Amino acid sequence: MDASEFWAAMKERGLNFFAGVPDSTFQDTYNVMVSDPDIRYVPAVREDVALGIASATYFTGGLGGVIMQNSGVGNLVNSLTSFNLMYKIPALLVVGWRGYGGPPNDAPEHWIMGAKTPEFFALMEVPYEILEPDNLEPTIDRILAAIKERSVPGALLVRAGVIS
Amino acid sequence: MIARYQAIERILSHMRDGDLVVSTTGMISRELFTLDDRPGNFYMIGSMGLASAMGLGLAIQAPNKRVFVLEGDGSALMSLGTLPLIASERPANLVHIILDNEAYESTGGQASISSHFDLADTARSSGYPWTRRVEDLEELESALLEVAAADQLSLILVKAGIAPVGGIPRVSHLPEQIRDRFRVAAQA
Numbered sequence: 040m041d042a043s044e045f046w047a048a049m050k051e052r053g054l055n056f057f058a059g060v061p062d063s064t065f066q067d068t069y070n071v072m073v074s075d076p077d078i079r080y081v082p083a084v085r086e087d088v089a090l091g092i093a094s095a096t097y098f099t100g101g102l103g104g105v106i107m108q109n110s111g112v113g114n115l116v117n118s119l120t121s122f123n124l125m126y127k128i129p130a131l132l133v134v135g136w137r138g139y140g141g142p143p144n145d146a147p148e149h150w151i152m153g154a155k156t157p158e159f160f161a162l163m164e165v166p167y168e169i170l171e172p173d174n175l176e177p178t179i180d181r182i183l184a185a186i187k188e189r190s191v192p193g194a195l196l197v198r199a200g201v202i203s
Numbered sequence: 204m205i206a207r208y209q210a211i212e213r214i215l216s217h218m219r220d221g222d223l224v225v226s227t228t229g230m231i232s233r234e235l236f237t238l239d240d241r242p243g244n245f246y247m248i249g250s251m252g253l254a255s256a257m258g259l260g261l262a263i264q265a266p267n268k269r270v271f272v273l274e275g276d277g278s279a280l281m282s283l284g285t286l287p288l289i290a291s292e293r294p295a296n297l298v299h300i301i302l303d304n305e306a307y308e309s310t311g312g313q314a315s316i317s318s319h320f321d322l323a324d325t326a327r328s329s330g331y332p333w334t335r336r337v338e339d340l341e342e343l344e345s346a347l348l349e350v351a352a353a354d355q356l357s358l359i360l361v362k363a364g365i366a367p368v369g370g371i372p373r374v375s376h377l378p379e380q381i382r383d384r385f386r387v388a389a390q391a
Binding site for chain 1: 245247248249250251252253254255256257259260261263264265282284285287288292378379381382385386389390
């Protein structure tokens with residue numbers, strides 16, 4: 040899937056405000072977004088800070104997005120449990136999935152979180168979808184429907200190579 | 204030194220109807236709630252350290268509103284990297300106020316490290332175009348007047364004493380009630 044196709048799908052659904060921390064899983068995708076004049080991006084310093092910034096979009100009448108690597112899932116826990124999930128403030132998390140499937144895939148620092156990323160979201164009762172190369176729009180629509188239905192953050196897990 | 208409750212009262216006296224306030228967890232939100240329970244107050248009763256991030260997001264996306272972040276030294280220290288982030292975005296409608304009592308008063312007054320350095324200096328070196336350290340109510344008053352006139356990203360460091368207010372209530376609204384009325388205020 041082409042990066043511009045991904046961002047076009049986001050913008051068609053009203054998502055044009057993102058904050059985040061870069062990830063090499065979608066390096067080119069990130070570059071396309073940063074140079075898109077129709078997307079406002081704030082380069083946050085941590086994933087929880089990105090979520091705090093993107094959550095503000097709910098209050099101004101939209102849905103904000105976070106760009107991050109799954110190694111930052113731990114940084115989100117307190118913001119999710121005592122902010123977004125408690126107040127029911129939605130956001131879309133676009134999460135690069137390093138270490139998919141666990142070892143020996145990827146570098147050692149990604150093995151443990153790589154194997155456990157979906158479990159972390161399941162534990163926190165944060166809905167998630169795994170993006171596949173050939174079902175972009177239905178997957179995005181499913182996660183956005185789950186986000187809207189429960190008014191909570193939801194995650195789109197993106198493996199290396201799915202968006203290029 | 205200023206009693207924090209008095210400092211919040213003085214800050215509120217400079218507030219306009221449409222202003223939005225994001226207040227940090229613990230006593231600061233409880234004191235704000237007790238002094239003036241405005242719909243434009245977002246009491247961030249959990250997620251310590253996140254108030255400044257949400258304030259930044261609001262200031263960028265609601266440029267016609269003044270956004271006040273009210274946090275303590277503990278929460279500012281917890282998310283210190285947000286200071287240069289806010290400074291690099293530089294929203295002119297954001298007023299960042301740190302009520303610095305050099306302690307984690309909400310958890311029993313344990314000392315923080317802010318007695319060893321000046322958070323206003325940190326903000327200045329982070330790139331805030333206007334910062335002020337105030338130590339009494341007169342200095343706070345004059346800083347608030349300057350902020351109102353300046354229309355630029357501002358940070359006031361209020362050196363506050365430890366002065367617990369007896370019987371201060373918790374925020375009695377449910378989280379979703381705080382959310383809903385704040386959402387209406389943000390879009391008004």
